[in-house]
Amino acid sequence: MATRLKEVDAVMVGMGWTGAIMAREFTKVGLNVVGLERGQDHIPGNDFMLPNLRDELRYAARLELMQDNSLDTITFRNAPDEFGLPIRRFGAFLPGEGVGGSGNHWGGLHWRFLPTDFRIRSVLTERYGASAIPDDMTIADWPVSYDELEPHYDRFDKLCGVSGKAGNLRGQVIEGGNVFEGPRSDEYPNKPLKSSAGGLLMSDAAKRLGYHPFPIPVSNSSAPYTNPEGVTLGGCQYCGFCNRTACEANAKASSVTTLMPVLRADPRFELRTRAFVSRLVYDKAGRRVTGVVYTDLRNGEEYEQPAGIVVLSAYVFGNTQFLLLAGIGEPYDRATGKGVVGKNYAYQFEAGAVAFFEDRELNSYMGAPGQLVCIDDFNGENFDHGGLGFFGGGYFAGGSGGSAPIYGRATPHGTPRWGSEWKQATVKWYNHFVRFNTQGSVYANRDNYLDLDPTYRDALGRPLIRLTYNATDNDHKMSRYLLEKLEGIIRAMNPTSYEMHPRPKNFSIVPYQSTHNTGGTMMGSDPKSSVVNRYLQTWDAHNLFIQGASVFPQQHGYNPTGTVGALCYWSAQAIINKYLKSPGPLVQA
Amino acid sequence: MADDNIPRRTFLVGAGAAGSAAVTGVTASPVVAAADSAPAPVATAQPDAWLTLNPTEAAFVMAVVDTLIPADELTPSGSACGVATFIDRQLAGAYGSGARLYRDGPFLKGKPEHGYQLALTPRDYFRAGIAATNDWVRKRHGKDFDRLGEAEREAALKEMEQGKAEFPGFSSKEFFEALLTITMEGFFSDPIYGGNRDMASWKMVGYPGLPASYRDDVKTYFNKKYDKPPQSIADFV
Numbered sequence: 120m121a122t123r124l125k126e127v128d129a130v131m132v133g134m135g136w137t138g139a140i141m142a143r144e145f146t147k148v149g150l151n152v153v154g155l156e157r158g159q160d161h162i163p164g165n166d167f168m169l170p171n172l173r174d175e176l177r178y179a180a181r182l183e184l185m186q187d188n189s190l191d192t193i194t195f196r197n198a199p200d201e202f203g204l205p206i207r208r209f210g211a212f213l214p215g216e217g218v219g220g221s222g223n224h225w226g227g228l229h230w231r232f233l234p235t236d237f238r239i240r241s242v243l244t245e246r247y248g249a250s251a252i253p254d255d256m257t258i259a260d261w262p263v264s265y266d267e268l269e270p271h272y273d274r275f276d277k278l279c280g281v282s283g284k285a286g287n288l289r290g291q292v293i294e295g296g297n298v299f300e301g302p303r304s305d306e307y308p309n310k311p312l313k314s315s316a317g318g319l320l321m322s323d324a325a326k327r328l329g330y331h332p333f334p335i336p337v338s339n340s341s342a343p344y345t346n347p348e349g350v351t352l353g354g355c356q357y358c359g360f361c362n363r364t365a366c367e368a369n370a371k372a373s374s375v376t377t378l379m380p381v382l383r384a385d386p387r388f389e390l391r392t393r394a395f396v397s398r399l400v401y402d403k404a405g406r407r408v409t410g411v412v413y414t415d416l417r418n419g420e421e422y423e424q425p426a427g428i429v430v431l432s433a434y435v436f437g438n439t440q441f442l443l444l445a446g447i448g449e450p451y452d453r454a455t456g457k458g459v460v461g462k463n464y465a466y467q468f469e470a471g472a473v474a475f476f477e478d479r480e481l482n483s484y485m486g487a488p489g490q491l492v493c494i495d496d497f498n499g500e501n502f503d504h505g506g507l508g509f510f511g512g513g514y515f516a517g518g519s520g521g522s523a524p525i526y527g528r529a530t531p532h533g534t535p536r537w538g539s540e541w542k543q544a545t546v547k548w549y550n551h552f553v554r555f556n557t558q559g560s561v562y563a564n565r566d567n568y569l570d571l572d573p574t575y576r577d578a579l580g581r582p583l584i585r586l587t588y589n590a591t592d593n594d595h596k597m598s599r600y601l602l603e604k605l606e607g608i609i610r611a612m613n614p615t616s617y618e619m620h621p622r623p624k625n626f627s628i629v630p631y632q633s634t635h636n637t638g639g640t641m642m643g644s645d646p647k648s649s650v651v652n653r654y655l656q657t658w659d660a661h662n663l664f665i666q667g668a669s670v671f672p673q674q675h676g677y678n679p680t681g682t683v684g685a686l687c688y689w690s691a692q693a694i695i696n697k698y699l700k701s702p703g704p705l706v707q708a
Numbered sequence: 709m710a711d712d713n714i715p716r717r718t719f720l721v722g723a724g725a726a727g728s729a730a731v732t733g734v735t736a737s738p739v740v741a742a743a744d745s746a747p748a749p750v751a752t753a754q755p756d757a758w759l760t761l762n763p764t765e766a767a768f769v770m771a772v773v774d775t776l777i778p779a780d781e782l783t784p785s786g787s788a789c790g791v792a793t794f795i796d797r798q799l800a801g802a803y804g805s806g807a808r809l810y811r812d813g814p815f816l817k818g819k820p821e822h823g824y825q826l827a828l829t830p831r832d833y834f835r836a837g838i839a840a841t842n843d844w845v846r847k848r849h850g851k852d853f854d855r856l857g858e859a860e861r862e863a864a865l866k867e868m869e870q871g872k873a874e875f876p877g878f879s880s881k882e883f884f885e886a887l888l889t890i891t892m893e894g895f896f897s898d899p900i901y902g903g904n905r906d907m908a909s910w911k912m913v914g915y916p917g918l919p920a921s922y923r924d925d926v927k928t929y930f931n932k933k934y935d936k937p938p939q940s941i942a943d944f945v
């Protein structure tokens with residue numbers, strides 16, 4: 120029997136990016152909040168220090184900051200008629216664990232979606248006719264617009280001290296920034312990072328071809344910066360270790376660097392680590408949850424934590440799993456197309472290229488992801504899809520930097536992978552290549568979804584979440600088109616040689632692609648077609664709010680976290696201004 | 709004879725005396741020949757003691773890393789760079805015993821897209837792979853992998869890499885990939901793990917290691933070769 124604890128105003132399930140934002144918004148208005156996190160605490164001045172952070176083996180190869188697969192994982196299959204097998208060690212994506220979540224080791228590429236992305240089904244229908252959208256493409260409009268989210272995007276930018284250059288300030292288009300972006304109410308809080316030599320080569324070529332290059336926006340402050348919470352971030356050291364590692368300079372924004380210092384000092388907030396939440400307590404008749412049950416991994420005891428408001432902030436897979444286990448919302452049934460929980464799982468469809476430049480010293484190991492240069496000319500509806508046979512798109516990024524030697528080496532195709540000849544080629548090219556990436560959208564498909572696995576279980580005995588996902592023809596076509604355009608830019612850079620890296624037909628769990636998983640608890644305007652309403656409140660339990668990319672109806676051609684953060688602030692505002700005054704559904708079904 | 713110019717291990721113990729491997733001199737070389745082996749083992753830099761690899765496995769790992777990373781004008785051999793030591797330590801530690809690996813059954817055969825699906829820990833997987841490779845090599849050459857000449861070792865690894873080597877009930881290609889991955893990890897990781905001795909690989913490619921704070925360097929060395937010698941984590945403690 121679980122020990123019943125004293126009720127609190129709100130409980131967060133997971134203390135990564137979204138858990139911390141919500142906790143902070145709640146404590147600010149006087150609520151007592153408990154943050155439950157199954158991983159360890161992370162104290163930057165103790166856990167994220169030099170020299171040990173600069174350890175590619177520990178962090179990039181052995182994945183120290185990632186979810187421990189031995190306690191919990193997910194199962195995977197490419198198609199509904201296959202048997203799902205557990206991901207025994209994460210590869211394609213790397214969910215984080217511990218206070219800060221994936222935010223500790225993210226790359227920090229910080230984007231907003233396009234205004235048209237939020238109305239994608241309507242826009243495609245207007246432009247190409249309803250019949251142009253394939254039956255199995257289950258994309259949906261968002262129940263919130265870019266304009267509504269804009270102030271919240273702006274708040275999140277300022278919290279993180281994003282470095283970048285505006286391309287659209289209050290409607291005025293500015294060359295040198297992203298001219299395709301939606302209107303911003305304010306300039307980025309920090310100037311862009313210094314672009315890498317490789318990035319500038321790409322920039323020149325792209326300009327010559329009539330495209331619109333700009334420095335990538337990144338949650339990595341280019342100079343010391345104090346955010347509106349009063350927390351000071353350091354300036355980026357261009358170390359090259361952003362991805363998979365944390366930041367000793369506190370330049371990379373994470374909840375640990377931007378919010379936890381404030382929360383830790385706030386008596387209204389209590390952090391409990393090694394608290395593995397197993398389930399929600401659902402009062403179906405009352406249409407609310409009464410709290411959560413967790414196991415304290417330090418003593419094996421089970422506790423029930425009653426709460427007035429429950430926030431699911433346990434990343435895409437965890438969020439969806441909690442609803443399926445509790446029976447909240449109708450599970451998606453792929454055969455009938457009915458039901459919503461688990462529906463519209465999506466991902467990022469990345470492909471890439473590498474180009475070699477014999478005569479240039481590119482120091483490929485130096486530098487941050489923020490030194491990339493990108494173009495957005497082939498994202499979303501920034502280009503005409505008439506006659507192309509696919510929908511969607513993505514941005515292209517290119518640059519040199521961040522190539523530590525275990526994973527960051529590149530040699531031209533056909534070079535042996537070992538032996539003396541391999542060594543010579545490695546020496547010849549290590550400092551002389553530029554990498555490119557196309558960050559493609561994934562438009563939801565009927566066959567891509569999440570449900571509970573019938574066979575495998577986690578350390579607490581719960582069924583694992585099962586991922587059924589494969590790349591669709593639409594996304595392959597989209598990606599090939601982007602690669603063709605990218606190839607044009609690369610040729611114009613005049614490299615010694617280059618090669619394009621299209622994605623193989625089947626999605627594989629093995630090589631790293633992207634931790635941009637989305638969907639499973641999609642937001643929408645009615646309970647038939649969505650799990651949460653426009654304020655991220657579940658239709659079936661009015662005090663249960665779901666945060667994170669699990670609420671995305673589909674994934675667009677950008678990294679997700681900028682939008683994830685904006686949605687948190689948007690949702691928090693509705694909870695504080697409306698829900699606390701009269702608890703109940705914020706949107707009538 | 710083809711074997712004439714193979715590097716051999718230092719002969720430390722007599723046949724059948726494998727248990728006395730601890731008797732080592734300054735070169736600290738406890739690797740012992742398999743009991744049935746005639747040729748004498750050789751001196752290459754090795755650990756003071758192996759943590760988990762048995763003598764046959766240690767000889768195998770040394771031979772593999774020296775073939776994947778041969779001594780040449782760029783660096784000493786893989787084992788002289790400590791890569792065999794690295795592999796031994798990795799397999800003896802948390803990684804080798806399957807830390808962070810989901811190990812609940814049922815264990816079913818998957819597609820390549822499913823990634824690793826075996827019940828074996830990395831330590832046991834390498835044990836099985838080494839045995840399978842040696843069995844296969846013995847059938848063709850009458851001796852273990854480490855006793856092959858350089859050209860034969862290369863040829864054997866190439867066959868495994870291309871998936872042409874048929875190991876009964878075991879994927880030679882997957883095992884080759886596991887060997888290549890852990891060898892490269894050992895060669896290029898920070899020397900604190902036992903490999904990349906003297907930062908040989910970092911010097912080879914021009915990777916400066918630590919502290920990797922390039923805030924000014926990104927400007928100073930823009931389009932210019934970086935010329936500072938590398939430093940390891942150990943240089944900062």
Ligand SMILES: Cc1cc2nc3c(=O)[nH]c(=O)nc-3n(C[C@H](O)[C@H](O)[C@H](O)COP(=O)(O)OP(=O)(O)OC[C@H]3O[C@@H](n4cnc5c(N)ncnc54)[C@H](O)[C@@H]3O)c2cc1C
Nearest residue numbers: 133135136137157220221225226227228396634667678680
């Ligand atoms: C290598 C890498 C690079 C990335 N780069 C980028 C990038 O450049 N740009 C971008 O936009 N995004 C990037 N991302 C994605 C980004 O990190 C996530 O979108 C973001 O962290 C999601 O926030 P979240 O709060 O939903 O989840 P998280 O930050 O992951 O937090 C979830 C937390 O919940 C905890 N938890 C889960 N289940 C339970 C449970 N049952 N009980 C208790 N606690 C639980 C977890 O331990 C974790 O701490 C990257 C991710 C990775 C892994």
